[in-house]
Amino acid sequence: MQTIIRLSICCSFLLLATTTSFAQRESSTKTEIGQKVPQVEFKATDGKTYSMKDFEGKVVWLNFFATWCGPCLVEIPELEKLSEKYPDVVFISIGRGHEVEDLIPFAEKKKMTYIVGADPDKEVYLQFADKYIPRNVIIDKEGNIKLQEIGYKEEDFKALVKHMEELL
Secondary structure: OEEEEEEEEEOOOEEEEEEOHHHHHOOOOOOOOOEEOOOOOOOOOOOOOOEEHHHOOEEEEEEOOOOOHHHHHHHHHHHHHHHHOOOOOEEEEEOOOOOOHHHHHHHHOOOOOOOOEEOOOOOOEEEEEEOOOOOEEEEEOOOOEEEEEEEEOOOHHHHHHHHHHHHO
């Protein structure tokens, strides 16, 4: 099994990835493939409060990010392109450790037209993991976690897109 080591100084973590998804092996991940998504609530930049129950019957791409995280900033425009290409998928980015008031100008500047939620106390994030961002969770129409991935690497991101497409 080949091991690839990637270091992200900006987000200060060492990511070890192998042919088995790091997110599936990593002890910081609290959720598992196949389990129901935690029923969390969050306030979004559009002024609404959302619950994961609001998205039942839809494929959801849930992303955790921070405004200071370099790989997250690379990933955001890619998520925006996907949200335009796949209008039947609900795209949600949750700012880990950020207040809604801070995310509003950030989302406007980054042209994030999909749902951007705030998680100031990391209560939502801690239902999924203890550490590491960006983090993506793909949820099927039945509310089951189908995939989860940590970090941003172009080929891994493309693989997530292919798996998401299979759920449509």
